[in-house]
Amino acid sequence: xxxxxxxxxxxxxxxxxxxxxxxxxxxxxxxxxxxxxxxxxxxxxxxxxxxxxxxxxxxxxxxxxxxxxxxxxxxxxxxxxxxxxxxxxxxxxxxxxxxxxxxxxxxxxxxxxxxxxxxxxxxxxxxxxxxxxxxxxxxxxxxxxxxxxxxxxxxxxxxxxxxxxxxxxxxxxxxxxxxxxxxxxxxxxxxxxxxxxxxxxxxxxxxxxxxxxxxxxxxxxxxxxxxxxxxxxxxxxxxxxxxxxxxxxxxxxxxxxxxxxxxxxxxxxxxxxxxxxxxxxxxxxxxxxxxxxxxxxxxxxxxxxxxxxxxxxxxxxxxxxxxxxxxxxxxxxxxxxxxxxxxxxxxxxxxxxxxxxxxxxxxxx
Numbered sequence: 001x002x003x004x005x006x007x008x009x010x011x012x013x014x015x016x017x018x019x020x021x022x023x024x025x026x027x028x029x030x031x032x033x034x035x036x037x038x039x040x041x042x043x044x045x046x047x048x049x050x051x052x053x054x055x056x057x058x059x060x061x062x063x064x065x066x067x068x069x070x071x072x073x074x075x076x077x078x079x080x081x082x083x084x085x086x087x088x089x090x091x092x093x094x095x096x097x098x099x100x101x102x103x104x105x106x107x108x109x110x111x112x113x114x115x116x117x118x119x120x121x122x123x124x125x126x127x128x129x130x131x132x133x134x135x136x137x138x139x140x141x142x143x144x145x146x147x148x149x150x151x152x153x154x155x156x157x158x159x160x161x162x163x164x165x166x167x168x169x170x171x172x173x174x175x176x177x178x179x180x181x182x183x184x185x186x187x188x189x190x191x192x193x194x195x196x197x198x199x200x201x202x203x204x205x206x207x208x209x210x211x212x213x214x215x216x217x218x219x220x221x222x223x224x225x226x227x228x229x230x231x232x233x234x235x236x237x238x239x240x241x242x243x244x245x246x247x248x249x250x251x252x253x254x255x256x257x258x259x260x261x262x263x264x265x266x267x268x269x270x271x272x273x274x275x276x277x278x279x280x281x282x283x284x285x286x287x288x289x290x291x292x293x294x295x296x297x298x299x300x301x302x303x304x305x306x307x308x309x310x311x312x313x314x315x316x317x318x319x320x321x322x323x324x325x326x327x328x329x330x331x332x333x334x335x336x337x338x339x340x341x342x343x344x345x346x347x348x349x350x351x352x353x354x355x356x357x358x359x360x361x362x363x364x365x
Contacts, residue, residue: 004056010088010091011038011059012083014076015066016099016125019234032165033130035061038097038141045142057147060091069099069106069125074231077109081229084114084121090223093148097141102183103160104172104327111169111355112335115215115226120148123160124168127180136163136180143194153200157212157355159191166192166200168208170328170357186325187298188359211355217236230338232330233330235260240295241272250279254288261337261346262290263329270294270301270320271309280317287343291329291350293321302361319350321358328357 013035044057050054064083065076084094098106107123114121124144126137144161158169163181173186185191191208192200212218216226237259239249253259260285266272270292272280283290292312294301301321303313312318321329332354336346351360 002054003115004050004054005151006056006058007093008058008091009042009060009093009095009145009148010087011042011061012080012094012096013038013061013063013066013362014069014072014080014096014098016069016097016101027254035063037130041138042145043139045145049145049149053149053151055151057145057149067099069101069103072099072102072106074109074233077106077113077231077331080106080110080283081113081227084110084117085222085225085227085229088119088219088225090240091119094122095141095144095148096121096123098123100126100127100162100177101172103162103183104174104186104325105331107158107169107172108169108325108328108331108357109231109335110284111357112331113227113229113231115339115354116212116217116219117225117229118156118218118220120155121158121169122148123158124162127177127182146198147194148165150198152198153205153353154209155205156218156322157208159208161194164193164195165190166194168204168356170355171325172327173325187300187323188356193299203238208356214354228335228339231331231334232338235262235333235337236263236330236333238263238265238326238330239267241276243273245273245276247276247279251282254283254286260288261333262288263326263333264290264318265326266292266301267295269296269299269305269309270303270312270318271306272312274308274311275312277308277317280312280315284315284317289333289343289350291319291321291333292318293324293326293329319347320335322360324349324358333359 047059124140124142128135130137160167160172167185171185219225300323303309305322
């Protein structure tokens with residue numbers, strides 16, 4: 001008699017393209033998918049898992065909310081965290097069906113919120129809605145199920161399964177609206193690939209898993225979870241530098257809009273124009289943190305390459321983002337603001353590698 005391994009998987013539906021939140025077209029007719037449509041895909045897979053992997057899977061789907069992912073708010077991140085905590089003792093894995101536009105932000109937020117989770121939380125979605133010709137929804141959902149119950153490697157923590165990629169939650173970066181493989185792992189390599197076979201890169205997965213016991217021992221039960229579920233983006237201004245940018249903009253946002261922190265996409269390796277330095281001096285005097293990243297798609301804001309970046313470092317005028325994505329910067333900074341961290345605490349904690357979001361390397365020139 002075959003001994004079956006029991007696995008319980010919870011699907012959380014949040015909306016997005018996979019759920020049909022796309023621009024309507026007279027040329028394409030389709031029915032908006034219902035939760036039961038996703039459950040039928042899961043049920044078809046259950047029989048295959050039982051026959052081929054000796055896994056007896058139970059599943060449940062909860063429609064948590066249904067929004068276009070462009071409308072995703074920090075309150076939605078908090079609700080997702082709360083639902084995972086609520087069902088933590090009842091399920092072995094969690095799959096979040098999510099839109100692609102803000103999947104990187106949600107992946108980062110959940111990574112920082114669920115500090116010591118000992119189960120997989122897998123984000124997935126689709127480039128083409130379920131029910132459209134050419135939809136990738138079924139493939140992405142089935143591949144997420146495959147990884148959720150995968151037994152050969154210790155799969156845990158927040159990650160994305162989309163197309164052929166398995167990506168850590170703090171490194172999810174959308175690169176295109178067209179391809180079936182729209183996501184890449186920002187700067188670093190993926191955790192693995194998924195196609196006919198699952199190929200896990202063990203050093204990358206080991207490193208990913210190592211962060212999950214930094215704050216507290218891995219959580220067996222919900223009562224053991226270390227959770228930081230609140231985020232506040234309302235007091236953050238995220239700006240992109242351009243030649244001739246007004247130096248007065250920063251002070252205006254602080255005095256009139258009560259901005260408490262800045263994210264600044266600068267040039268080069270974090271090298272702003274020198275005419276903006278009075279603004280950096282003003283922010284330092286006001287104890288308002290500013291995190292400087294780069295506009296270069298694969299750049300690293302180290303403050304160690306060019307003169308003006310080094311001047312920021314020497315004057316302690318800004319926080320270098322190094323290789324953090326804009327998604328991780330935003331989620332991390334908003335979490336610290338929600339905790340009412342001081343200026344000095346934010347400067348320190350933004351440079352702590354919490355979940356593989358930042359790698360600091362001293363460059364020698």
